[in-house]
Amino acid sequence: MSSEELILSQAQELRRGTVVLACLALLREPQYGYALLETLNDAGVTVDGNTLYPLLRRLEKQGLLTSEWNTDESRPRKFYRVSPQGAEVRDGLVREWNDLVASISQLTKEN
Amino acid sequence: MTPLTERYVQEVVRRIPAGQRDDIAEELRTTIADTIEGRGAAEREVLTEMGDPLRLAACYSGRPLALIGSGLYPAYMRLLKLLLWTVLPLITAVSVVLDVLDDNDAGSAIGTGIGTALVVGAQMFAWLTVVFALIDRIPQRAAVDTWTPDDLPELREPDKGGLAAGLSVAWNVLLIGLIVWQHVAEPFRTDSGERAQVLDPALWSGWIWPVLAGLAGLVAIEVVWIGTRRWTFPLVAGYVGATAVFALPLAWIVYQKEFFSSAFLADVTVLDSFYTVAALGVLAVSAGNVIKALRDARG
Numbered sequence: 001m002s003s004e005e006l007i008l009s010q011a012q013e014l015r016r017g018t019v020v021l022a023c024l025a026l027l028r029e030p031q032y033g034y035a036l037l038e039t040l041n042d043a044g045v046t047v048d049g050n051t052l053y054p055l056l057r058r059l060e061k062q063g064l065l066t067s068e069w070n071t072d073e074s075r076p077r078k079f080y081r082v083s084p085q086g087a088e089v090r091d092g093l094v095r096e097w098n099d100l101v102a103s104i105s106q107l108t109k110e111n
Numbered sequence: 112m113t114p115l116t117e118r119y120v121q122e123v124v125r126r127i128p129a130g131q132r133d134d135i136a137e138e139l140r141t142t143i144a145d146t147i148e149g150r151g152a153a154e155r156e157v158l159t160e161m162g163d164p165l166r167l168a169a170c171y172s173g174r175p176l177a178l179i180g181s182g183l184y185p186a187y188m189r190l191l192k193l194l195l196w197t198v199l200p201l202i203t204a205v206s207v208v209l210d211v212l213d214d215n216d217a218g219s220a221i222g223t224g225i226g227t228a229l230v231v232g233a234q235m236f237a238w239l240t241v242v243f244a245l246i247d248r249i250p251q252r253a254a255v256d257t258w259t260p261d262d263l264p265e266l267r268e269p270d271k272g273g274l275a276a277g278l279s280v281a282w283n284v285l286l287i288g289l290i291v292w293q294h295v296a297e298p299f300r301t302d303s304g305e306r307a308q309v310l311d312p313a314l315w316s317g318w319i320w321p322v323l324a325g326l327a328g329l330v331a332i333e334v335v336w337i338g339t340r341r342w343t344f345p346l347v348a349g350y351v352g353a354t355a356v357f358a359l360p361l362a363w364i365v366y367q368k369e370f371f372s373s374a375f376l377a378d379v380t381v382l383d384s385f386y387t388v389a390a391l392g393v394l395a396v397s398a399g400n401v402i403k404a405l406r407d408a409r410g
Contacts, residue, residue, distance in 0.1 A: 033138065034145035050161050053142060054170035057135070075141045078134075 012046070019047050019055065021097060024090035027065060030079040056080050064089055116143050119158050126168035135171060179243045185258065187243045194235045203228045217289075217298040217309050218379065273337060280333045283326050290323065299375055307374030314369070318360045325357025342408035350404050358397035366390040 001009075022045045026036060033053050040047055047055075059065045064086035070079050082090065120139050124132045146157045161167060169176045179187050203224055210216075210223040292298070294315065297306040310319070332350045336342065342350075364370050368386050371379075 032145075033142045034149060038149065048160070049142065049146065050167050050170065053138070054167070057131075057171060058173070069137075075144060076137065077141050077145075078138045 015045055016047075018045055018097075019052070020059070021090065021093045023052075023056070023059065024064065024082055024086055024093065027080055027082045027086075030068070030081040032070075032077040032079050036080070059086070113154060115154055115158065116140060119143070119161070119164060122164035123168045123171070126165065126174075127172050131171070175247060178240065178247075180247050183243055183247050187239070191236070191239055194239065195232060199228065199232050199235060202231055211298075216300055217293050218300075218375075220298075273340075276333050276337050280330055280337070283330045283333070287323060287326050287330075290319065299372070299378075301374050302378055305374070308372045309375050311364075311369055311372045314364065318364050318369070321356050321360045322364075325353050325355070325360075328353030329357060342404065344408075347404055347408045351401050354397050354401050358393050362390040362393045365393065 022040055026039055037049055037052050060067055063083060065080045066083045067078050067080045070077050120136050124136045127135055143157055147154055206227040207220050207224040210220045293309045297308050299307045299309050301307055332346060365386050
């Protein structure tokens with residue numbers, strides 16, 4: 001495997017862990033599955049539909065998201081948004097993220 | 112809603128708890144339609160990307176996609192090894208001994224041995240797998256197989272190879288015993304009810320003696336090794352010599368098809384390929400043993 005390929009696959013591992021945080025951050029505003037997927041991919045958080053849609057369900061089950069069917073448009077769509085508990089978890093994760101960024105940049109500076 | 116999408120959706124939701132089925136089905140349908148519309152992609156392509164319905168359903172329901180998950184796998188492997196390497200040989204040996212006592216017939220005893228090993232082995236494997244797959248699907252399983260350092264096996268250094276050498280001695284003694292027993296007891300019964308030897312009686316005025324001598328030599332050398340645990344030069348030379356004295360004539364007899372008695376061959380069909388494979392097998396196993404001994408002696 002070349003260095004580029006290794007970087008690519010390792011970077012994917014890094015990004016994978018950020019999907020939950022990115023969802024909790026984006027879903028301040030209610031959003032439906034496909035639109036959320038597009039927004040995430042545009043933001044560089046690559047995730048497949050078959051991972052994201054079950055993940056949204058799981059976060060809802062854990063009480064971090066709430067959902068509502070919107071039947072105003074041509075297709076009925078399920079909109080998700082962050083619950084108060086989800087907001088709390090998001091803030092905690094953002095703190096973790098910032099700590100991580102700080103300590104990693106500290107580590108990489110020394111080398 | 113096109114039939115292809117509908118078939119996909121049904122294939123996913125029928126594996127999901129009934130309570131969530133309609134909701135997930137509805138969301139999947141719109142999501143697939145949104146994706147087709149949003150990307151201008153073909154339905155087929157979008158469904159291919161969503162992947163195997165079974166996998167997606169497992170994601171939704173949180174069910175494991177493995178028969179035996181990583182939590183139980185170590186316990187499963189330990190138990191399987193114990194059953195196949197300890198319990199199965201015991202059961203097979205007991206069934207062979209019982210058969211010999213019952214019939215005094217080598218062919219039937221060998222058949223019983225092979226049959227028991229295959230059937231009981233397959234049963235052990237199947238039932239153990241079924242039981243573990245079931246345990247893996249019971250939600251509460253925190254107490255199963257929590258590993259502690261106490262579970263570590265003792266270091267084998269002091270007994271390095273001792274068990275293997277012991278088994279090898281037992282095996283060689285068993286071979287000598289079987290060869291002599293089938294000569295003395297004439298355990299094979301022909302269709303006409305007469306007793307006969309399994310191996311060609313003509314061997315007793317020729318090639319069987321180096322085979323027996325080689326086996327006896329191997330037993331003696333392995334016993335010495337178990338006692339001293341050191342491969343000295345004479346011991347290795349003796350081991351190589353004894354292996355050659357045993358294996359070369361045996362492979363030759365088998366290859367020349369002078370192995371079985373005519374009475375045995377009259378009732379039992381032995382394929383030509385058996386002789387070639389068996390002769391090569393004897394040579395390969397013996398060569399492997401010699402190489403291992405040489406390596407042990409150096410290391």
